[in-house]
Each structure stands twice: as C-alpha cells, then as structure tokens.
Amino acid sequence: MRIGLGINYSGGFKEAAAEVADLERAGLDTVFVPEAYSFDAVSALGYLAARTERVQLASGILQIYTRTPSLTAMTAAGLDFVSEGRFLLGLGASGPQVIEGFHGVAYDAPIGRTRELVEICRKVWRRERLEYQGKHYRIPLPEGEGTGLGKPLK
Incomplete structure (x- = not known):
C-alpha cells in the first residue's frame, strides 16, 4: 500500500513544506500539490x-488550458530533473468557472485537448x-498564421 496526501498551503507554504518533510520521515509516499488562486503548483513543487x-x-493538477503543451512538457521535465525523478505529472481540465472566469480562456473540448497535449508532451x-x-493544437503555426517565422524545433 502507498500513502498519498494533498497539501493545503493556505496557512503559508514554508509551514506546509515543513509538514511534508515531517510526513516524508513518517512514511508518506506521494504528495499532491494543487494549483489554486494563490500560487501556481510549479513553484511549490520546486520548493x-x-x-x-x-x-x-x-x-494535482496542472490545468491544460493555462499552459501550452510544449511548456507543460518542459515544466514537467524540469520538475522531474530538480526532484531527481520524483515528479508525477497530473493533468486536468479544471472547470469553466476557473478557466473562463479567472484565466479568460475558452473552455472547450477538454478530452480532445488533453489527448493532444499528452501526444505533444x-x-x-x-x-x-x-x-x-x-x-486543437498546431505546432508550428501553419503558414499564413502568425508571423510565418515559426519553424519546427527539436
């Protein structure tokens, strides 16, 4: 059996990190960091x-509408590197209230977007x-869209 816990860092992130360190010593296997209105999950995960x-x-989770697929892949790779292979990427669509109301992005095709994002990652x-x-995603942008300077990168 493995033990996982979602953290709440509303009382301060240093305090939450100290608690996670204590729980790790007690045998906690996985900690899930939410992305809430106060801070992004990536900063907390790096800390x-x-x-x-x-x-x-x-x-727990990175929202698929708030980062490009390439940035999501780079972020996950970076977190995996700094954690020495301990990072688990949790993706999700969140909900229209948050995506449209807080981020100002249209909430459409969550399943299709998630599938394509995973393929790109x-x-x-x-x-x-x-x-x-x-x-839902076209990389690089097709000819006639944008400046026309985008080229496939590796």
Whole structure:
C-alpha cells in the first residue's frame, strides 16, 4: 500500500513544506500539490523538491488550458530533473468557472485537448522534431498564421 496526501498551503507554504518533510520521515509516499488562486503548483513543487528527499511530488493538477503543451512538457521535465525523478505529472481540465472566469480562456473540448497535449508532451520528452497538426493544437503555426517565422524545433 502507498500513502498519498494533498497539501493545503493556505496557512503559508514554508509551514506546509515543513509538514511534508515531517510526513516524508513518517512514511508518506506521494504528495499532491494543487494549483489554486494563490500560487501556481510549479513553484511549490520546486520548493518541495529542494526540501524533501524521497517523497514523490505530484501536480494535482496542472490545468491544460493555462499552459501550452510544449511548456507543460518542459515544466514537467524540469520538475522531474530538480526532484531527481520524483515528479508525477497530473493533468486536468479544471472547470469553466476557473478557466473562463479567472484565466479568460475558452473552455472547450477538454478530452480532445488533453489527448493532444499528452501526444505533444511525449514528442517533446522523446526530443523529437516538434510538428503537430491536431484539431486543437498546431505546432508550428501553419503558414499564413502568425508571423510565418515559426519553424519546427527539436
């Protein structure tokens, strides 16, 4: 059996990180860091990576509408690196109240967007030349959109 816990850092993140370190010593296996109105989860996860040694660090969740797929892949790779392989990427759509009301982004096709985002992340992690023409994401932008300077990168 494995033990996981979602943290609440509303009382201060240093206090929450100290609690997670104590729980890690007591046998906690995984800590889930939410993305709430106060702070992004990535900053908190990086801080926890520096303050812990063994516990797995999971995003609970990174919202698919608030980061590009490439940035999501880069962020996950960075967190996995600083945590020495302890990061678990949790993705989710959140809800229209948050996505449209707080982030100002249209909430559409959550399942389709999630599938495409995962496909793009896997290409980035494999260090493939990034070209993707899906229904929701097109990388690089097609000719005639944007400046026309975007080229497939690796």
